[in-house]
Amino acid sequence: MSYQYLEVVREGPVATLWLNRPDVFNALSSALMTEIEEAARSFTDDEATRVVIIAGRGKHFSAGADLKQPAPDPKPSVLMQRRLSGLGGRMINAITHIPQVTICAIQGAALGGGACIPTACDFRIGADDCFCGYPEVSRGMNLMWRSLPLCVRLIGPARAKRMIMLGENESASTLLAWGFLDQLVPAAELMSAAMDMANRYAAKPPIAVQMIKQSINAVSAAMDDALMHMDVDQNILTGLTEDRLEGTRAFLEKREPDFKGN
Numbered sequence: 001m002s003y004q005y006l007e008v009v010r011e012g013p014v015a016t017l018w019l020n021r022p023d024v025f026n027a028l029s030s031a032l033m034t035e036i037e038e039a040a041r042s043f044t045d046d047e048a049t050r051v052v053i054i055a056g057r058g059k060h061f062s063a064g065a066d067l068k069q070p071a072p073d074p075k076p077s078v079l080m081q082r083r084l085s086g087l088g089g090r091m092i093n094a095i096t097h098i099p100q101v102t103i104c105a106i107q108g109a110a111l112g113g114g115a116c117i118p119t120a121c122d123f124r125i126g127a128d129d130c131f132c133g134y135p136e137v138s139r140g141m142n143l144m145w146r147s148l149p150l151c152v153r154l155i156g157p158a159r160a161k162r163m164i165m166l167g168e169n170e171s172a173s174t175l176l177a178w179g180f181l182d183q184l185v186p187a188a189e190l191m192s193a194a195m196d197m198a199n200r201y202a203a204k205p206p207i208a209v210q211m212i213k214q215s216i217n218a219v220s221a222a223m224d225d226a227l228m229h230m231d232v233d234q235n236i237l238t239g240l241t242e243d244r245l246e247g248t249r250a251f252l253e254k255r256e257p258d259f260k261g262n
Contacts, residue, residue, distance in 0.1 A: 005032040006039055007057070013050040013202040014195065015043075022058025027066035028113045033091045036117075040094035050206050051198040052098055054121060055105040055191065056114075061130070064112025078236065085232045088113055088145035095120040096150075096217065099210045101201040105194040106130045107187055111169070116143075119150035122213065124180065125194050126172050127187035132180065133169035138257065140247035144235050146228040153220055154180050 001008075007018040017039055019026040026032075043049060056062055065088070076084060095102065095117065104118035107127040115132040118124045134151075136143050143151075143164050152160040155178040163170060175181045185193040201209060238244050242262040250257035 001038070001042065003035040003039065005029070006035040008039060010049070011195070013048065014053060014198045015046075015049045015051075016053040016055055019054075019056040019062055022056075024066065024068075025060040025063035025109065026056045026058065026114070027063050027068070028088075029066040029069050030087060032066075033087050033113075037087075037091040037094045040091070040098050043098045043100055046100075049100055050202040050209075051101045051103065053103045053105060053194050053198055054095070054117060055194065056107065058108075060108035060114075061104075061106045061110040062114025062117065063109055064114045064135070081236060082232055085144070085235055088116070089228070089232065092116055092120045092145045092147055092150075096221070099214070100206075101198070101209060101213065103194050103197055105190050106132070106181075107190055109169075111135055113145060116145045116147035116150070118180075119147055119154060123182045123197065125183045125185060125190065125197065126175060126181040127190040128172050128184055129187050130172045130175070130181075131169045132175055133167065134164045135167045137165060137167040138247060139251060140241060140244035140257070140259065141238050142231060142234040144231045146224065146231065148231065149221065149224050149228065151180075154178075 005019070005021050007020045009016045009018065017036070019032065021027060021029070021032060043052060072084070102121040103123045103125065104121040105125050106118055107130055110118060110130065110132045112135055115134055118132070134143050148160070148164065151164065155163065159178050170178075170180070172181065172184055176184045183193060183197070243259045246259060247257045
């Protein structure tokens with residue numbers, strides 16, 4: 001299958017999904033997210049692939065949701081807003097349910113939704129120039145895309161609160177110390193390190209490896225489906241607040257927001 005914004009490269013048992021919008025720092029448009037979801041689900045019927053690497057073309061892994069994407073016209077009903085707003089969550093869910101081992105290779109920025117994708121993978125390798133953050137709170141928004149529990153499991157409740165509630169970017173060394181990253185390498189060695197890790201897992205018996213992954217994910221994510229349906233509704237609620245409008249204006253005007261709690 002061919003895609004417009006996603007490139008799939010196969011090397012033996014390893015498939016690499018390249019986010020391929022480098023001119024906009026791999027911003028996650030609806031079209032790109034749909035392609036990622038479709039590609040992720042396609043691995044269910046792929047017997048040959050044993051490891052999937054997710055990487056980004058260009059200087060940055062992903063700047064997050066595409067804020068320059070035109071809003072739907074006419075404005076959809078609240079019913080359709082809930083369904084349309086669920087695309088990011090469906091994409092992340094599709095990544096977490098890839099049967100094969102998944103590795104994310106991160107260079108430059110991984111922000112917002114661009115930081116959610118790595119947390120949905122089994123392992124994360126960072127270039128020494130990478131940094132990650134969830135800037136949603138500074139826009140008056142909650143963290144969406146079913147990604148809050150993924151971050152909590154990686155770095156623990158206190159650090160997750162700090163990372164998500166402050167919305168600050170965290171350096172590669174901090175991310176490694178916290179356990180957000182599994183490995184840190186020089187930028188020039190990022191993809192070779194990802195391929196080395198991929199080949200180690202690809203050499204193991206796939207049935208056993210994939211059953212172990214499924215079992216660990218089921219144990220660690222047992223409550224996710226019961227709770228995280230609500231992040232879309234939280235986002236719609238924050239969209240009705242003056243703080244959300246102020247956060248958006250401040251971002252566009254390149255100034256600090258003045259939140260009032262309204």
